[in-house]
Amino acid sequence: MNNLSLRLSTIASLVPKGAFVCDVGTDHGFLPIFLTESAKVRGVIATDINEKPLKKARENIEKAKAEGITLRLCDGLSGIKKGDADTVIIAGMGGEVISGILKRGSEIAEDRGVTLILQPTTSPEFLRKYLYETG
Numbered sequence: 001m002n003n004l005s006l007r008l009s010t011i012a013s014l015v016p017k018g019a020f021v022c023d024v025g026t027d028h029g030f031l032p033i034f035l036t037e038s039a040k041v042r043g044v045i046a047t048d049i050n051e052k053p054l055k056k057a058r059e060n061i062e063k064a065k066a067e068g069i070t071l072r073l074c075d076g077l078s079g080i081k082k083g084d085a086d087t088v089i090i091a092g093m094g095g096e097v098i099s100g101i102l103k104r105g106s107e108i109a110e111d112r113g114v115t116l117i118l119q120p121t122t123s124p125e126f127l128r129k130y131l132y133e134t135g
Contacts, residue, residue, distance in 0.1 A: 004034050007119070011091055014117050018042060022085035022108075024076055024101060025049070025093060029057030029069070036068040043068040045085055049075045077105025084108075087115045095123030099130035110134070 019041050026046035035041045048054045054071050072079040090098050102109040120127045
C-alpha cells in the first residue's frame with residue numbers, strides 16, 4: 001500500500017524511524033498500513049471513535065496482510081495509556097476537534113517524550129492558540 005495521498009505521505013515522512021505510533025481517527029487505516037509495511041515503525045495503535053471506520057480499517061489491514069497494527073475503539077486518546085506510544089498522529093480533523101482530543105488526553109499529549117504530528121483541516125489558528133496557551 002504505497003499509494004498514499006500527498007497529505008498522508010507528508011505525515012508519514014514526519015514519523016521518526018523506529019517509533020511506536022498512535023494514529024487517532026485512523027478511518028481507513030491506510031497510514032498505519034503504510035508505516036508498518038515500510039518498516040519505519042515498531043508498531044501502530046490505530047484508534048477511531050466509531051466502529052464503522054475501524055471495521056473498514058480491519059478489512060484493509062487484513063487485505064494488505066499488514067502486521068503490527070492494533071485497533072482500538074475509543075474517543076481520541078481515551079484508550080491510550082502513558083507509554084503505549086511515543087508518537088501521536090492526529091490528522092484530518094478541525095483545529096477545535098484536535099484541541100479537544102489533546103485536552104482530554106493531556107496525560108499523553110503533554111508528555112515531553114511524545115512527538116505530536118498534528119494536521120488540522122480547518123481552524124489551524126484555534127489549534128495554534130491552544131498549543132501556545134498549554135505549552
